[in-house]
Amino acid sequence: MIVELNKEKTVIGLVGTGVMGKSMAGHFIKAGYEVHVYNRTKSKAEDLLEQGARWQDSPGELAKHCNVIITMVGFPSDVEEVYLGESGILRNAKPNSFLIDMTTSSPALAKKIYDAAREHQMVSLDAPVSGGDVGAKEARLSIMVGGDKEAFDAVLPLFEIIGKNIVYQGQAGAGQHTKMCNQIAIASNMIGVCEALVYAKKAGLDPTTVLKSIESGAAGSWSLSNLAPRIINDNFAPGFYVKHFIKDMGIALQAAEEMKLDMPGLSLAKSLYEQLAAIGEENSGTQALYKIIDK
Missing domain, CATH: 1.10.1040.10 (N-(1-d-carboxylethyl)-l-norvaline Dehydrogenase; domain 2)
Structure with a gap:
């Protein structure tokens, strides 16, 4: 059973505040959400902190404070470490959390994270994007999503804050x-x-x-x-x-x-x-x- 998201109780965590993640986090802040951020280089998050985002020292610490965790990192190895590492998201997030990887990564890894999330009573979606820096800044990204349809429906209002062309593609890995x-x-x-x-x-x-x-x-x-x-x-x-x-x-x-x-x-x-x-x-x-x- 997937828990419905209530805006007042939704706390968003974003791991990776680079070219894309920075704009995405900013849109969530402007939409009135409480947003926590982590980035390997803290200086890249300074603008977001000035806008009201809250800093956390690791993906795991961020996961403890949020029920929607979005990742936008560089490589599949980064994705694996962020989710499955010792101080990663899966070891620290609360049950019923929504885990959304928006990195362009491996379909096989997306399925691995999906299975691990289910074991921890969490929900996982792979939701890579297209549109580049301009699409991120203007909140008109194309978002392609894999995972459970019920989970997609639950987080669709969040996707609509950062994207315009949002399509559910099928089971875990289909987005990738x-x-x-x-x-x-x-x-x-x-x-x-x-x-x-x-x-x-x-x-x-x-x-x-x-x-x-x-x-x-x-x-x-x-x-x-x-x-x-x-x-x-x-x-x-x-x-x-x-x-x-x-x-x-x-x-x-x-x-x-x-x-x-x-x-x-x-x-x-x-x-x-x-x-x-x-x-x-x-x-x-x-x-x-x-x-x-x-x-």
């Missing part, structure tokens, strides 16, 4: 599998976006004017509309880190191999991004792929 589909589609598309801009430049065209013609037609995509302008303006700051995209592509390729699928476009994209990381661009935004294409 859906995010892999998202990353696979983006991977090859980013190659196309960068190649188109390089071609425009070499042909002596104004890339901004070219963009006006192609972004609203059949070539249109989120990456073309949102990241191509950044490339044109030499803005390679991260909305989403290169190193995290390489991680995502690795997860997708591993899952594809388990399903005996060949992914030539994804494999090519991953190899190009690994070249980009090798020249010191791992902390740049994914649009920095342009630097490899524009040789």
Whole structure:
């Protein structure tokens, strides 16, 4: 039996206040919720503390104070440590707590956490997001969710504070599998976006004017509309880190191999991004792929 959430009694904990988590926590604070935060680098949470968030010294300490715990960390290894480690969430959260991992992580790990949560009388959802830093800031993330439908229904009002396109995908792990589909589609598309801009430049065209013609037609995509302008303006700051995209592509390729699928476009994209990381661009935004294409 899943406990219904009452706004007055809902206390939200957010582990990971980086590019995405910081904006998400801010939206919950503005919506009137009590919010507790933890981040490995406390300075990244200072703005949230000034807004009224409460600091906790570990994921476990945070879990003791909250009944909805959201994680937005970097890698599957981080997710595993945050949930299953000695000072992790599962060892410290109260029964009937809602555990929501919004990191892009492994579908297999999502199922592992789901099973462990059930053993502790807790509810787990895997709910990775798409939309980047802009989507997080503007509270219009796409959220893809796996787990029990009853749990999804219970936390939907919270998802609606930070997102617009919120879809229940199925059982535990389904949210992560859906995010892999998202990353696979983006991977090859980013190659196309960068190649188109390089071609425009070499042909002596104004890339901004070219963009006006192609972004609203059949070539249109989120990456073309949102990241191509950044490339044109030499803005390679991260909305989403290169190193995290390489991680995502690795997860997708591993899952594809388990399903005996060949992914030539994804494999090519991953190899190009690994070249980009090798020249010191791992902390740049994914649009920095342009630097490899524009040789």
